[in-house]
Amino acid sequence: MDFVPQLATDSEVPLYRQLYAQIAGKIRSGEWPPGQRLPATRELAGQLGLNRGTVAAAYEALESEGLIAGQVGRGSFVARPAASPGVQWTALLDRAEPPLPAAVHGLAGSGISFMTSRPSSGLFPLDDFRSAAEAVLARADLADILQLGSPSGYEPLRRYLLKKARSEGVAGQADDLIVTNGCQQALDLIGRVLLRAGDAVAVEDPIYPGLKSLLAGMGVRLCGIAVGADGVDPAQAARIFERERQRLLIVTPNFQNPTGATLPLAGRRALLDAAGRAGVPVIENDPYGDLRYSGEPLAPLKQLDEHGGTVLLRSFSKISFPGLRVGWALGPKPLIDRLRHAKESADLHTDQLSQAVLLEFAESGRLEAHRARVLKAGAERLAATLEGCRRWFPEGTRWTKPEGGMNVWVRLPDLLDAGELLARARREGVTYLPGRYFAVVRAEGGALRLSFAGLEPEEIRRGLEILGGIFKGELRRSANLDTAPAMV
């Protein structure tokens, strides 16, 4: 092999890189065919008057690009070009929708975590759960539960839920019910059936990240309706409906996530009227309705709606065991028919073991007994949260006063940014979710969600004392900066 590379010792390009480039050129042009042996590094280094390490570095770069291959004891050879370019996953995935904002599940809550809107594991009635599960295991029809089931849901559970909804006046004769993997899947199936990329969907602002991610993934445009102390403003909803046709309105009338706000009866009626006049279907997302700690329950939109335009979503997740993914959608038959088709495509049907166990848990009265304990604990935790906000948070802080659910929404004084302060809070052992994860249009830098249901009252008090200290300290610091003499 006659190989005399042109190497410039005064170049900014390192010698090994120059050597690499010239050999790569010969291989790529085909001048050096696959299988041709390369000079040994010692030999080439001697020939060219180079350090042997320089040649070795060039060979390494060639090898890492797959241009040459070393064979132990035999030296290096020009490699055969890969037969297959293979699949370019990065390019394929880039073409798909851009990655969603960091999912909340990815955010580890450590220490005293106000991060996740979920029930307390400590309150799980494990013995009652075991009894319900054992009753199912002892059943004569256990094999049917383990066999392939129906996309509509485990029929005994479906019938139970529908009968209950009818007896409560929530379901009419024109309604049907499908079991889903929690409210999240019900929302997903509704989106698959009713939404296309580019559609406009009216949602509450702020809204929980799981729903924001889901809708973003579908490529729909979100129109946010501001949530106040009394939930969404029906007049704003009506204006939005007039301005542009909305494909759906998704609303959480009870203890909304993240604000905890509840829509009063007059607001429910006005919202239904606005949606009905505009012909917009209402998706009533109600995972928290059964978690009212004080005050009187309000009729669901589904019950108030005389025009059959509302679909009610409920779930066992918040009142019992979220690890068992069982919820349901109740609505007009033609829609539920289509959801059944979508469900069959999505995953055939919801897990039947959990459906059977939850049915047993509910029918045996264990669910109601558990709910009574959860309501008592929830009331204490909510009270501890509201008391902690009053006691520890700086003047000028505002927070919602829900009568149930799992979340309180806090707005810090203007100078404070809840997102920036999270890192400090985490260092002191307390975490929460800052407002930006919930923003549709209106990003509130000072806002944060306190999910209190998973914490003991004592943890809540300690956590809020720590947060209050951080917030007050930062406020003093900002005030000092503001009043510091101008730098001249």
Next chain:
Amino acid sequence: MDFVPQLATDSEVPLYRQLYAQIAGKIRSGEWPPGQRLPATRELAGQLGLNRGTVAAAYEALESEGLIAGQVGRGSFVARPAASPGVQWTALLDRAEPPLPAAVHGLAGSGISFMTSRPSSGLFPLDDFRSAAEAVLARADLADILQLGSPSGYEPLRRYLLKKARSEGVAGQADDLIVTNGCQQALDLIGRVLLRAGDAVAVEDPIYPGLKSLLAGMGVRLCGIAVGADGVDPAQAARIFERERQRLLIVTPNFQNPTGATLPLAGRRALLDAAGRAGVPVIENDPYGDLRYSGEPLAPLKQLDEHGGTVLLRSFSKISFPGLRVGWALGPKPLIDRLRHAKESADLHTDQLSQAVLLEFAESGRLEAHRARVLKAGAERLAATLEGCRRWFPEGTRWTKPEGGMNVWVRLPDLLDAGELLARARREGVTYLPGRYFAVVRAEGGALRLSFAGLEPEEIRRGLEILGGIFKGELRRSANLDTAPAMV
């Protein structure tokens, strides 16, 4: 009220309808305002010289349209226009994708049913299942199983599956694994991440209805690769890849549904080569691979693929309990990351109780013990099916000879239409799924799928004897028609 309608007694339009139309016109124009009282039927009938029943019929039609309302004892009044037109579900749902072809789950299999590709409930090891479930119920970390989990799956199960795949040489360091609600959800999530409406996707032809429906719902175009005795033809796949960019190739190399065909090793290599050269990701759908009754297992595509372009889907459904919806996808990390996001949007995570029970069932060795029994029974059932085809089906019938799985594909002699003959078979107590449910491009009128795994050998023999009698009888009848003297 001065109301003198113009009624034509010689018109084809009934008098009540003419009266209805004229009153409706006055109401819609606003000439008769809401609340105005209508004449009593007797009074108006007398005025106009009409039969009272005619007037009552007109009022009834007005009332059914909501234009008037009757008040008991007070007569009829012009109704207030409905404040809300309400939601037009039919129109909203029409705008969505057209309803899919009748889902297979909707087709009731009665009597001896060869309709569903699912395991036999009779073989479920209920005591072993109870033991596994009870072991989970007794665990100290039961509360963690019942709490909200990770979109990746129940971590102990995910680790177990990944470790097993690594020890079998199926998973490499660049791979990751996500637990899904069976293979169906894995396919759905892959579609959500990688497919857009209008994309081309290469699939086997024939293919099972669940996959066809799923892809149809996504609005993708299917390119069918014919399945022969040795599975898909890699040369045809290569031609399809050259003709048009395919976004995915979805293939079931072991005991394909519906044909039962298995792709031999050379075919697997050739297919991977064709897909790799074209840069097309391969989705290896492998729910049946563990159900080989004879012959040697073949390396999965995932293992043979040196370029990381393959995603392997497996499931507990076919080898244990399909009512527990647990499967998984194994593939390159960047893809699995995106599937995790999609999974979180779809339903947060797979049910954890079933994941924990199936892990216990597998780790304790119960799954392998069950599989041994299932393989023995499957071999007998497959043998009974092949023997029954030989013994009872008319000359000229062809069928596949799988070495495992749950399905045999039958092609009847040309004159017979399996779809038309199903009604007769059903009357005689036997059902199967005709070929048209599986066709991508090539509809084979004479084809049908025999799903044998759920039936006892004796049922299989009896069922095939009945089917053979029907097919032979129809063949004789057609032959007689063919040889009958011409009608002159």
